[in-house]
Amino acid sequence: MGDSTASPSGIDAGGLCAQRFRSYEGAAIAAYAERLRVISSPLVGSAEAWQQCELQARRIFADCAESLALGRTKVTDSQIAEVMDLGGIRVQQSIHLTHSVRAGVILFDTVLDYLLQSIEHAGESVPERVAGYAPAVRALQQGIGRRLEVGSIAYDSFMLGRVREVHEQGHRKLAREIHDQLGNSLSLAMRQLELHELELSRKGAEVSKAVRSARAAILETLARTRELVTELRRPSVSGCLEAAINQFVASMGDSVAPVQVWVRGLDEWIPQPVSEELFLMVRECLRNAFRHADAGNIVVHIDIAPHEIQTEIIDDGLGFDVDEVRTGGSANGLAGLQERAELVGGRLHISSARGGGTHVTIWIPITEGQVTR
Incomplete structure (x- = not known):
């Protein structure tokens, strides 16, 4: 949006839309709570549960407003560790994960209604309105999606701990x-x-x-x-893979971001060469996060099944342009991760954006007689 749309006060149309949108925050939160009451959600059944739910909703709303003002998607203050803790709290509150998923859908729909209202009378052409609206919608989707994702990991891990x-x-x-x-x-x-x-x-x-x-x-x-x-x-701990990761994190000292490690499943299901390669990949991801991400929190989640291993390394740091890094001077690190994943027949996916943190997914199949190539 250019200067031609600027108001007499010097605020462009995006800024005006963001101001209007921010003025709807109280109404949006109230509408969100009412919609949860209509479906008898336990998230509004107690003051503590609603306080936690409202806090996350207001943070998501703030990200949408910021994205609307900037004209580009900006998801900040994701508070991964806090959301991880919230997954365990939900178990203690006897609130099933499905209620959080339903609440996420309702929040998306509610905030979307107010986003539409905020740009409806912006005085811009349709293409300009869509261009300003899209980043805010992406912020809404990413803010809810990330919280549900890390919250579900924590919920599952907490339940596994109980089991x-x-x-x-x-x-x-x-x-x-x-x-x-x-x-x-x-x-x-x-x-x-x-x-x-x-x-x-x-x-x-x-x-x-x-x-x-x-x-x-x-x-x-x-x-x-x-x-x-x-x-x-004998305690049925997750085994040497989790211990090795925790030992590496401890060796980095107190200056690095807090790392939460969850490993579920049995190490005995993983062939030794595969376990070694996976550890090296996780270690490399953690090193990158420590050196470059400036993250507040890092999560490592490894799910071991008899037929496959699913690994996620998530941080709430600075993020980066994946395509730019792949073609630049820092490509060797990503190429090395990709090669290690391929050596064990697996797949590597890296999702990141500037200011949006980084999410690395590693999938490795477990086959009989599996060895690295």
Whole structure:
């Protein structure tokens, strides 16, 4: 939008639209809350849940207003760590993820209505209005989408943690029962045999082959019982991949952005060469984020299944132009990541924009006898 559309006060049409749009914030938030009440959403069922919901809605609204004023999409203050924490809070509030998804759809529709109103009487031609409107819509979509995405990761990870906790409690209980009941009974049986053997020895009688066999069987069962109890009491942590990533982050010191690492699934499902390549790729992404992103928060989420590995590295930093970097002097880093992904038969996707953070997705299939090429 050029100077020809400037108002007498020196504010261009985009600025006027943004001012008008900002004046609708209170009405938009009230309409959003009312629409949630109509569907009996638990997000407006308690003051705490609504306060958190309203805060995110106002941040998204502010991003839309800024994008409308600038004429380009700008998504800031994404607060990844806060949204990640919010996913766990939703579980504790007994609010299912589907309610957040529905709320996101309602928020998009509500804010979109007020965006249309703000540019309806801007006095511009249709192409100019569309050009100014599109960045704000993208900011709206990206703001809601990113929050739902990272929130769903946190929700799933928190639920997985709960399942693991219950699973481990069950294992510990079973270990106690085996130790206290079966172990004690076996020990008592062993003690009875020893007394029997001692009695036979006093009488000068020979211990029968059946008694010796029973003694050996009980000793073997006792040894296996101890192994089983030890195995059941061993924590079912995610394994060495998560530990290796956390160790690398710790080695970088306190000067780097906070990193939240979630790994779900079993490391045993990943062939060792693939696990090593994946660690190197995640490490390279983290190094790039530490050096260049100036991020406030970084999230690493690795989902391991028997047939595939899905990895996401997300930061809320400065972002960059992916095409520009691919053709510039810094292309070697991205090319190296791409090559490593291809070596294990996987795919790499990098989504980023200046001021919009970076989202790296790595997908790797798990096949029998898989080795790096």
